[in-house]
Amino acid sequence: MIDTALRTVWWEDQACHLIDQTQLPTAFTVVRCEQVEAVAHAIRSMQVRGAPAIGVTAAYGMALAAQQSDANTSVALLADLRQAQALLNATRPTAINLAWATDRMLTLAQQHAASTPAALRDLLLAEAERIRDEDEAMCRAIGRHGAALLRERHNVLTHCNAGGLATAAYGTALAPIRTAFAAGTPLHVYVDETRPFLQGARLTAWELQQAGIPLTLITDSMAGHFMQRGQIDCIIVGADRIAANGDVANKIGTYTLAVLAQAHAIPLYVAAPTSTIDLNTSDGSAIPIEERAAAEVTQLAGQQLAPAGVMAAHPAFDVTPHRLISAIITEQGLVQPPFASGLAQAVAQAEQARQR
Amino acid sequence: MIDTALRTVWWEDQACHLIDQTQLPTAFTVVRCEQVEAVAHAIRSMQVRGAPAIGVTAAYGMALAAQQSDANTSVALLADLRQAQALLNATRPTAINLAWATDRMLTLAQQHAASTPAALRDLLLAEAERIRDEDEAMCRAIGRHGAALLRERHNVLTHCNAGGLATAAYGTALAPIRTAFAAGTPLHVYVDETRPFLQGARLTAWELQQAGIPLTLITDSMAGHFMQRGQIDCIIVGADRIAANGDVANKIGTYTLAVLAQAHAIPLYVAAPTSTIDLNTSDGSAIPIEERAAAEVTQLAGQQLAPAGVMAAHPAFDVTPHRLISAIITEQGLVQPPFASGLAQAVAQAEQARQR
Numbered sequence: 001m002i003d004t005a006l007r008t009v010w011w012e013d014q015a016c017h018l019i020d021q022t023q024l025p026t027a028f029t030v031v032r033c034e035q036v037e038a039v040a041h042a043i044r045s046m047q048v049r050g051a052p053a054i055g056v057t058a059a060y061g062m063a064l065a066a067q068q069s070d071a072n073t074s075v076a077l078l079a080d081l082r083q084a085q086a087l088l089n090a091t092r093p094t095a096i097n098l099a100w101a102t103d104r105m106l107t108l109a110q111q112h113a114a115s116t117p118a119a120l121r122d123l124l125l126a127e128a129e130r131i132r133d134e135d136e137a138m139c140r141a142i143g144r145h146g147a148a149l150l151r152e153r154h155n156v157l158t159h160c161n162a163g164g165l166a167t168a169a170y171g172t173a174l175a176p177i178r179t180a181f182a183a184g185t186p187l188h189v190y191v192d193e194t195r196p197f198l199q200g201a202r203l204t205a206w207e208l209q210q211a212g213i214p215l216t217l218i219t220d221s222m223a224g225h226f227m228q229r230g231q232i233d234c235i236i237v238g239a240d241r242i243a244a245n246g247d248v249a250n251k252i253g254t255y256t257l258a259v260l261a262q263a264h265a266i267p268l269y270v271a272a273p274t275s276t277i278d279l280n281t282s283d284g285s286a287i288p289i290e291e292r293a294a295a296e297v298t299q300l301a302g303q304q305l306a307p308a309g310v311m312a313a314h315p316a317f318d319v320t321p322h323r324l325i326s327a328i329i330t331e332q333g334l335v336q337p338p339f340a341s342g343l344a345q346a347v348a349q350a351e352q353a354r355q356r
Numbered sequence: 357m358i359d360t361a362l363r364t365v366w367w368e369d370q371a372c373h374l375i376d377q378t379q380l381p382t383a384f385t386v387v388r389c390e391q392v393e394a395v396a397h398a399i400r401s402m403q404v405r406g407a408p409a410i411g412v413t414a415a416y417g418m419a420l421a422a423q424q425s426d427a428n429t430s431v432a433l434l435a436d437l438r439q440a441q442a443l444l445n446a447t448r449p450t451a452i453n454l455a456w457a458t459d460r461m462l463t464l465a466q467q468h469a470a471s472t473p474a475a476l477r478d479l480l481l482a483e484a485e486r487i488r489d490e491d492e493a494m495c496r497a498i499g500r501h502g503a504a505l506l507r508e509r510h511n512v513l514t515h516c517n518a519g520g521l522a523t524a525a526y527g528t529a530l531a532p533i534r535t536a537f538a539a540g541t542p543l544h545v546y547v548d549e550t551r552p553f554l555q556g557a558r559l560t561a562w563e564l565q566q567a568g569i570p571l572t573l574i575t576d577s578m579a580g581h582f583m584q585r586g587q588i589d590c591i592i593v594g595a596d597r598i599a600a601n602g603d604v605a606n607k608i609g610t611y612t613l614a615v616l617a618q619a620h621a622i623p624l625y626v627a628a629p630t631s632t633i634d635l636n637t638s639d640g641s642a643i644p645i646e647e648r649a650a651a652e653v654t655q656l657a658g659q660q661l662a663p664a665g666v667m668a669a670h671p672a673f674d675v676t677p678h679r680l681i682s683a684i685i686t687e688q689g690l691v692q693p694p695f696a697s698g699l700a701q702a703v704a705q706a707e708q709a710r711q712r
Contacts, residue, residue, distance in 0.1 A: 009448065221551060221577075226669075252578055255584060315578065318584070
């Protein structure tokens with residue numbers, strides 16, 4: 001039995017450590033990043049993935065950049081931090097938590113520009129640790145707020161991995177599932193395998209298995225069939241970015257599930273911390289969708305699936321319009337339609353809570 | 357450039373030969389079946405798949421059973437044929453073409469019960485060859501009837517492989533695409549990879565690439581995204597069984613596409629010969645859905661994708677209700693809603709054509 005608080009990314013012995021998620025479930029490997037470049041590589045190559053986990057990792061990346069820097073003035077250190085931020089922000093475009101975290105780190109440094117470089121380095125590491133701790137606390141709050149939704153809906157479908165591995169710990173979409181299951185709700189989770197990266201088959205199935213939560217792994221194309229047969233009561237997914245109007249960018253395939261959910265009158269819940277809400281993006285059409293390498297579709301673990309030379313598309317995310325979403329579960333509580341006001345309020349509350 | 361009439365299954369040198377579709381696209385291997393048991397194995401293990409191709413192969417299986425049999429009376433030969441039919445029909449339950457073909461072979465033998473065993477053996481082999489030839493002719497007719505549908509709809513999505521490899525030659529869903537493309541229609545085909553067997557990535561992509569038809573391979577979960585973006589004009593799929601009311605059993609994932617098509621006002625066409633129509637099955641709920649091994653979902657080419665011990669579901673087909681289907685393209689022409697009368701008429705026409 002795994003501790004449900006298994007850490008995905010953490011600071012230890014002057015370096016950022018993370019579970020290499022490209023190796024799961026066949027191998028459990030920990031990557032040690034001593035430089036911001038290694039952190040950027042880990043994010044780009046999806047050794048670490050999941051919007052909140054990327055945010056936490058990027059915060060450690062900024063802390064590492066500060067440690068690495070040989071600047072002996074705060075001005076010079078800030079310049080190095082700006083460079084690190086640019087490097088980190090360029091790794092993956094869709095998840096807003098990345099920019100949110102690097103921005104928070106840089107803003108803090110700017111606010112303390114009068115401090116010595118050494119003091120700044122300590123401050124930034126402490127802030128990264130705080131972002132990690134907050135992320136886990138947010139996930140647990142999402143679990144508490146979302147668990148009630150599952151009281152009457154025991155057959156839950158989830159897509160990709162919005163579990164502990166996608167966050168500092170505990171998960172977003174899997175948080176209500178963990179909390180409800182721990183409280184005795186007899187859940188059964190349908191896990192979309194989530195091609196092409198198979199985060200569902202590799203990571204979500206692994207997490208649920210470790211936690212002892214009953215699951216059935218399905219291919220993505222089976223979701224409609226099981227809804228048609230009445231075997232799915234609700235869907236919970238995570239989010240990589242939530243626009244101000246409630247449109248949600250999430251792993252490719254989420255939109256297909258949303259259309260199916262509506263056709264079968266099944267609620268679709270999105271679970272995400274307020275750091276995923278981007279009030280500066282008015283709607284989903286403004287969210288950049290990462291296009292990844294075609295080889296990630298045509299090959300699997302070095303094995304060629306499709307004929308050599310075949311063209312493949314690989315948008316890593318899609319956008320689900322807010323009209324297809326029943327509720328957004330944040331650490332501040334449930335946000336229900338109309339989303340615009342509720343999301344703005346949740347962000348404001350989170351801001352206030354942080355300043356207390 | 358491959359001959360578009362590439363044969364999938366054929367008779368040569370006193371045996372049934374077929375392309376081993378589990379080896380494509382990385383290897384092109386031909387399997388030689390000298391006994392009906394080998395034919396049953398080829399169908400069960402999906403060395404040959406696709407409803408019409410299974411039908412043709414099963415017909416050769418019946419011919420082989422007759423050749424193998426050491427019966428020296430027609431009565432004894434008929435008994436052996438009934439046993440062969442039971443063996444073949446048990447291999448895969450969903451595609452009706454299998455039972456259709458073995459039934460046609462057995463009925464012919466019964467009609468000529470007065471002949472000598474030697475004469476019956478010759479008759480049965482000739483009938484299997486006729487079923488093969490008819491299948492190819494039906495596919496070409498489907499191509500002619502369906503090509504007009506693509507004149508204004510150039511961006512076509514297809515699922516699984518209903519190409520030449522799923523038939524004796526030329527294909528069902530790919531037939532209108534081949535015919536329209538040959539006539540100069542500037543088509544672009546989106547190919548669903550079709551997990552778990554990857555018939556789209558392995559077979560359809562290969563066939564289209566060989567034919568020089570532009571394609572983009574996508575994961576199954578991307579279909580909704582590309583419809584949302586207006587990049588898909590219509591969908592063409594094959595069928596494993598069509599009930600009397602027009603409900604269609606086809607590769608798992610077809611129903612999901614049908615729901616997406618309706619939500620985006622995109623027509624969904626089903627292309628199938630009349631041998632796929634089962635007037636004895638009133639609606640889709642009566643079609644048996646094959647449940648295949650979970651390992652076909654959790655493993656790929658011997659490689660473990662999901663954690664060991666994880667439960668997985670593997671329904672190989674789903675049922676699309678007729679209300680989501682725009683038209684069924686048969687060799688007798690287009691059948692449009694309401695389907696019940698049109699399908700009965702198409703079957704009657706095919707029967708008449710065969711008796712002429």
